Amino acid sequence: MVAVVLWGAALLLIHVPRLAGPTIPIALIGAVLLVILRRRRAGLVVLVLLCGAGLAATVAAAQPARDALTxxxxxxxxxxxxxxxxxxxxxxxxxxxxxxxxxxxxxxxxxxxxxxxxxxxxxxxxxxxxxxxxxxxxxxxxxxxxxxxxxxxxxxxxxxxxxSGAFAVAATTRAEFIQRASGLPEPGAGLLPGLAVGDTRAVSEEVSAAMLASGLSHLTAVSGANCAIVVAVVFWLVSLLGGGRALRVALSLLALGAFVVLVTPEPSVVRASVMAALAMLTLLIGRPSAGLAMLSLAVCGLLIADPWLAATPGFALSAAATAALLVLSRPLLRGLGRWMPVPLALALSVPLAAQLVCGPIVALFSETQSVVGVVANLLAAPAAPIATVIGLLACLTSPVPPLADLLAAAAWLPAAWIQTTATVSASLPGATAAVPAGPLAATVVAVISAAATLVLVRPRSRRLRLVAAAVVVIASAASVAGMLLRGPLASMTTPRAWTIAACDIGQGDAVLIRSGSQTALVDTGADPDALTGCLAQTGTDRIDLLVLSHFDLDHVGAATSLAGRVDTVLHGPVAEPADQRILDELAAGGAALRGGAVGTHGLLGSAEWRVVWPPPDSAAFPSGNDASIVVDIAGGGVPRMLMLGDLSAAPQRQLLASGRVGGEYAVVKVAHHGSRDQEPALYAQIAAPAALISVGEDNDYGHPRKETLIMLEAAGSRALRTDRRGLVLLGEQGGRLVVWTERQE
Missing domain, CATH: 2.40.50.140 (Nucleic acid-binding proteins)
Structure with missing residues (x-):
């Protein structure tokens, strides 16, 4: 209770620091009055007030320096x-x-x-x-x-x-271990330093995303489990050598301090180390361990010393997970034991307790919730302590290279198992559930978590059990339905008569064009998951022609996720080694590479396409936005369309003057997500009834700009924005242009 109230007070004071000064005397005076009046059960309130005064004093003392920095x-x-x-x-x-x-x-x-x-x-x-x-x-x-x-x-x-000193030794030891781990094969090499000492610099973005989607990211954040392992091993070794209780505790605390220095004092490490230190002290004085009391004391002490921990997600998750293990794991074990063997129930109860309690906190700041987290944790749980202990030993034995190499190689196998578990589970359909981050999402997740807990622990109230079961059934049905609609049945939610599809992939471009049995994709956006969702929703399995208009991240960031699914790649000018690496990866998957410039043309089913920009070997526009491939496509059921990439006004004027843009167009893909840098005369010439604007919500650029929307309206074009309408589909019926949108604006 005290810790929760103090946490709320910390959040208030760090966000409104001017309240810190008046809070100190008010809290102290209130505590003194309660002591003088000797009200019954006033001790808890006095404790809260005194802790609040200490908290406010810390904030007030830090404020002058913070003002100087701001x-x-x-x-x-x-x-x-x-x-x-x-x-x-x-x-x-x-x-x-x-x-x-x-x-x-x-x-x-x-x-x-x-x-x-x-x-x-x-x-x-x-x-x-x-x-x-x-x-x-x-x-x-x-x-x-x-x-x-x-x-x-x-x-x-x-x-x-x-x-210098201990910090220098720790840095050298950690660096040698990371270097040693880098010589091991993937999967597992990059993950091993994260499991052993919390260093995630070698973890790739793909592996990090998979760990997050599978609910295993906590394994690379050094926390209570790691501290408990260190303390337990030292305690056991000293006991084995005949050391007394005081010596065991002292050496365990010394080892714990050295471990914190080695892995650096992150919020979860600080919380866990304080918890472990309190546990050792209670053991030293011969008092039975009181888990919740120790957790509360640790949280209160840390918040008074550093109130800004209250706003740190890692600290909140660490404390919540510890509380879950103390309070929920045993009731969940009893509940699960009714339906499965006790060893399996024991293995499942720990990650399930953490998942149920931490889920609402994660929903406050994350837009995805792991659906496979419990199962993934169950599979990875046996390997995690092995990788942690042996990896830590490999780190500490760096002065003896042969032994360190042997231990690192031994730790690699469980690390590889954990990484494989993460990547496989994260790739499963519906592995994550998309939720809008914020208090509403956290409330919904909290209700579902509470209902699931009640179903498993079986409270005495039959009515409460029925309500909880109903909530779980409804949530499960909605989750399964969502998984099916996003996975195998995704294409059933989409009209089949479309020939042009503007994907809702955030701030970026990804436009599908279909004629007969063939499909082209113009750009990919930056997010592979968003692109995969659009391809599933439109029933697109293979890309016959992939057009990479230019190599900005928001146009090609997801391109390599299509490796092995593309027949031909038409690309703009290559300027950087990173651009070539994208093409090489697509080529390794079997795609034929073809440079695009004026004069390049071909067929997509029965539709004809031609490149109308950029000019070959242009010195004025060698690469980048103004060298974007501009494609004109029509026929075969595809309404005539012009896709302008990210061209600015200057090349738009040259394109208009070239005479390569003429006749009637039904659709135009507006350049550069509707930026202000446009040539009105070009859009007036095109006069397309539909103007696609692929843009993300709340982007920092203000796209699409108001001036551009006014210009499109003046040209007789109806703006169709993916940020407001979601997936936009277009097709022809009876010679008329037909538009479907996922959402109404």
């Missing part, structure tokens, strides 16, 4: 920072880590300020826990409630003082 918003600054977390490689190519500022200010004149900051720099050696770096870059203030008061986008960084 004052650097938008400025180019020089900062001297001490790394306080492990570093991870972001999608922007920067190395990101948390740090404490020592000084910050204009370049050449930093002032002493000690506060939390998030730093992103170009990959640099030596950014280890405890190292001091000098970083120059642009600051950006964070939202209220964020632990880091400022984000620093570094343009230049240097290590001024490498990690």
């Amino acid at each position: 004052a650097q918003d938008g400025h180019v600054v020089e900062a001297l920072v001490e790394v306080s977390s492990s570093a991870s490689l972001g999608s922007d190519g920067r190395l990101w880590f948390d740090a404490q500022t020592i000084a910050i200010g204009p370049p050449g004149h930093p002032q002493r300020v000690a506060g939390p900051i998030r730093v992103g720099v170009a990959p640099i050696d030596g950014a280890d826990l405890g190292a001091v770096l000098r970083v120059t870059g642009q600051g950006k203030r964070t939202d209220a409630g964020e632990r880091a008061a400022l984000v620093l986008f570094g343009t230049r960084a240097e290590v001024t003082a490498p990690a």
